[in-house]
Amino acid sequence: MSILANKNTRLLVQGITGSEGLFHTMQMIAYGTNVVAGVTPGKGGEWVNGNVPVFDSVKRAVDATGANTSIIFVPARFAADSILEAADAGIPFVVCITEGIPVMDMMRVRNYIDQKNVRLLGPNCPGLLTPGEAKVGIIPGDIAIPGNVGIVSRSGTLTYEVLYALKQVGMGSSTTVGIGGDPINGTNHIDILQMFEDDPQTDKVVMIGEIGGTDEEKAAEFIATKMTKPVIGFIAGQTAPPGKRMGHAGAIIEGGSGTAAEKIAALEAAGVKVARHPEEIPSLL
Amino acid sequence: MKLHEYQSKTIFSKFGIPIPKGKVAATASEARQIAKELGGAVVVKSQVLVGGRGKAGGIKVAKTPDEVEKIAGQILAMEIKGLPVRKVLIDEAADIKKEIYLGITNDRAEKKPVIMASAAGGVEIEEIAKTNPELIIKVHINPLIGIKDYQSRDIASAIDLPREHWKVFGEILKGLWEVYQSHDATLAEINPLVITGDDRLVALDGKMLIDDNALFRHQDLNDMRDTDEEAPSEIEARKYGLTFIKLDGNIGCMVNGAGLAMASMDILKLFGGDPANFLDIGGGASAEKVAAAMRIILADPNVKAILFNIFGGITRGDEVAKGILTAMEEVKPKVPMVVRLVGTNAVEGRALLASANMITAETLAEAAQKAVAAAKGDF
Numbered sequence: 001m002s003i004l005a006n007k008n009t010r011l012l013v014q015g016i017t018g019s020e021g022l023f024h025t026m027q028m029i030a031y032g033t034n035v036v037a038g039v040t041p042g043k044g045g046e047w048v049n050g051n052v053p054v055f056d057s058v059k060r061a062v063d064a065t066g067a068n069t070s071i072i073f074v075p076a077r078f079a080a081d082s083i084l085e086a087a088d089a090g091i092p093f094v095v096c097i098t099e100g101i102p103v104m105d106m107m108r109v110r111n112y113i114d115q116k117n118v119r120l121l122g123p124n125c126p127g128l129l130t131p132g133e134a135k136v137g138i139i140p141g142d143i144a145i146p147g148n149v150g151i152v153s154r155s156g157t158l159t160y161e162v163l164y165a166l167k168q169v170g171m172g173s174s175t176t177v178g179i180g181g182d183p184i185n186g187t188n189h190i191d192i193l194q195m196f197e198d199d200p201q202t203d204k205v206v207m208i209g210e211i212g213g214t215d216e217e218k219a220a221e222f223i224a225t226k227m228t229k230p231v232i233g234f235i236a237g238q239t240a241p242p243g244k245r246m247g248h249a250g251a252i253i254e255g256g257s258g259t260a261a262e263k264i265a266a267l268e269a270a271g272v273k274v275a276r277h278p279e280e281i282p283s284l285l
Numbered sequence: 286m287k288l289h290e291y292q293s294k295t296i297f298s299k300f301g302i303p304i305p306k307g308k309v310a311a312t313a314s315e316a317r318q319i320a321k322e323l324g325g326a327v328v329v330k331s332q333v334l335v336g337g338r339g340k341a342g343g344i345k346v347a348k349t350p351d352e353v354e355k356i357a358g359q360i361l362a363m364e365i366k367g368l369p370v371r372k373v374l375i376d377e378a379a380d381i382k383k384e385i386y387l388g389i390t391n392d393r394a395e396k397k398p399v400i401m402a403s404a405a406g407g408v409e410i411e412e413i414a415k416t417n418p419e420l421i422i423k424v425h426i427n428p429l430i431g432i433k434d435y436q437s438r439d440i441a442s443a444i445d446l447p448r449e450h451w452k453v454f455g456e457i458l459k460g461l462w463e464v465y466q467s468h469d470a471t472l473a474e475i476n477p478l479v480i481t482g483d484d485r486l487v488a489l490d491g492k493m494l495i496d497d498n499a500l501f502r503h504q505d506l507n508d509m510r511d512t513d514e515e516a517p518s519e520i521e522a523r524k525y526g527l528t529f530i531k532l533d534g535n536i537g538c539m540v541n542g543a544g545l546a547m548a549s550m551d552i553l554k555l556f557g558g559d560p561a562n563f564l565d566i567g568g569g570a571s572a573e574k575v576a577a578a579m580r581i582i583l584a585d586p587n588v589k590a591i592l593f594n595i596f597g598g599i600t601r602g603d604e605v606a607k608g609i610l611t612a613m614e615e616v617k618p619k620v621p622m623v624v625r626l627v628g629t630n631a632v633e634g635r636a637l638l639a640s641a642n643m644i645t646a647e648t649l650a651e652a653a654q655k656a657v658a659a660a661k662g663d664f
Contacts, residue, residue, distance in 0.1 A: 077501060102499035103391060104469050107428040110396045126598075140598045140628060155544020156568075157596045161649065164596070164627060181543060183393045210544055213393045236547035239532070239554050240563070245497075247528040247543025247565040250393070260551075277552040279650050 002130040012067035021073035037061040058089040080105035096123035106184040120186025126156040126178035147172020150196035153208035181248025189219035211237030224270035293491035300460040307376035316357030326378040380482035388474035406477035469499030534559025537582035537591040558657035568599035575608025590659035597628030606634035621659035625652040
């Protein structure tokens with residue numbers, strides 16, 4: 001078992017012929033992910049890797065291949081449209097890697113897809129990895145091994161750091177999920193924590209947060225009241241100055257709230273052990 | 286990106302929101318001329334992108350053109366919180382009967398824009414939130430539908446606005462929403478919205494923040510950017526697509542990925558160091574980008590050591606190593622450099638750097654400790 005992606009994932013890649021889309025499609029195929037189709041408007045009829053058909057629209061791709069998950073590598077100005085296209089074509093799970101989508105677009109998208117019961121992961125995220133089964137995203141496959149630790153994170157490379165540190169001591173992950181660094185996203189910490197709580201393969205959870213918003217505070221309350229599995233936390237941005245956007249659009253301390261100190265305090269009050277730095281996480285597990 | 290008060294109010298006015306008569310001036314004599322045209326008492330308002338202008342003495346009332354010229358001259362010579370005042374707005378003075386707060390921003394938790402209104406206008410909303418949170422009315426907007434009439438009536442009633450103003454208030458609120466959504470704002474604020482002595486509603490002050498990710502579709506707003514509030518290094522970094530934020534410490538940081546960059550700064554602090562900057566070189570960083578990043582870090586005279594923490598994924602370790610070598614040729618750094626390369630093509634990258642006399646580290650903790658020691662001169 002695992003969450004969100006596994007051997008049954010039939011993956012569609014939106015933006016499959018772009019440089020990023022193509023590169024990561026090849027990486028995902030090499031990892032063993034079942035990539036069944038691609039979409040690039042205007043390039044329907046072409047093939048990728050000799051065996052992945054390209055379609056002009058998501059609807060056609062779904063009708064022809066039965067894709068049940070989509071991953072989006074489309075430039076920011078077109079990405080909101082791509083998410084809506086996937087939702088309207090009936091895909092229940094959409095992963096958006098694209099960084100830099102305007103927040104107004106994301107608010108409209110989120111309010112629309114919520115009515116259709118579509119789950120969105122991201123945007124501005126590294127996707128997810130179920131080691132040994134499927135990679136839906138850009139997390140390097142070779143830094144992770146299968147195991148019983150569920151990981152949920154707002155950051156990309158920081159997640160790689162944790163996976164790598166776990167692997168050094170022989171620990172592996174059930175599924176690793178990057179929820180992304182944007183202020184308006186599709187899936188938050190709590191959604192993933194609930195999935196890990198319900199997943200029999202996951203015994204322990206690592207939650208990696210950062211400054212900005214109140215997602216981690218809400219997660220702390222959820223952990224205290226709803227979770228039986230142990231959770232280890234880490235919060236990036238303890239040294240971040242207020243009012244500055246620290247790379248991620250969502251990583252900003254506004255009006256004194258969203259600080260690392262508040263988040264760490266909330267997690268510790270919920271009984272979560274909080275690591276001082278990422279390499280300390282394996283020893284706390 | 287922040288807009289100035291005069292820029293925000295000009296936009297408001299295009300969307301039917303009443304603003305005072307006024308014009309912006311860059312010199313004292315221009316200010317005098319504007320005051321003459323307006324006639325009567327005016328307010329001279331410094332245009333800088335920080336809050337607390339009034340308290341700093343950057344907003345003053347003047348009664349005659351002579352007085353305007355004198356005050357404008359004084360304000361134009363000021364610095365407010367480190368920012369030079371380059372322009373003043375000359376607005377006709379208003380006879381204020383009541384001050385209201387009205388703003389729209391994004392509620393991250395609800396995934397919707399939210400209207401905030403309060404009868405306790407004229408002070409900052411953060412201040413009201415601290416002292417009288419019950420006086421702030423919040424109403425969410427469905428971004429697919431927009432503001433409905435009943436919502437503006439509900440708000441008007443909740444802030445005890447006299448009924449004769451409800452219709453105009455509704456028009457102002459709709460105008461503010463149109464401003465907000467059509468400009469990709471993350472904040473559009475009127476504070477105060479006043480009822481004047483002759484019973485008109487007027488937006489005396491205006492503030493807008495624009496979503497940087499949406500600037501590609503707003504060239505007009507891009508052209509309004511005031512770079513005074515940014516360090517020159519931050520402007521230079523933007524040219525190369527780097528995210529750089531200057532800090533006060535002495536250890537330069539170059540990292541790929543925003544979260545890892547923050548974590549790298551934090552771990553320096555944990556081991557007794559102090560980061561000089563936040564710098565995310567992004568995914569797939571080219572040698573040219575890395576070289577630019579290194580020049581920007583080394584332009585800060587406080588920097589006593591540099592920490593490179595690169596976790597290769599999309600970013601390739603050998604590309605980064607080439608960038609470091611190119612930059613070293615160019616800028617000939619005098620400070621010690623600690624490098625940690627992991628992930629895609631890290632072995633090749635390390636081999637390239639082996640000849641370059643750099644301090645290497647296997648783990649992040651080791652790299653941070655070495656960088657802290659190097660900054661103290663212990664290497």
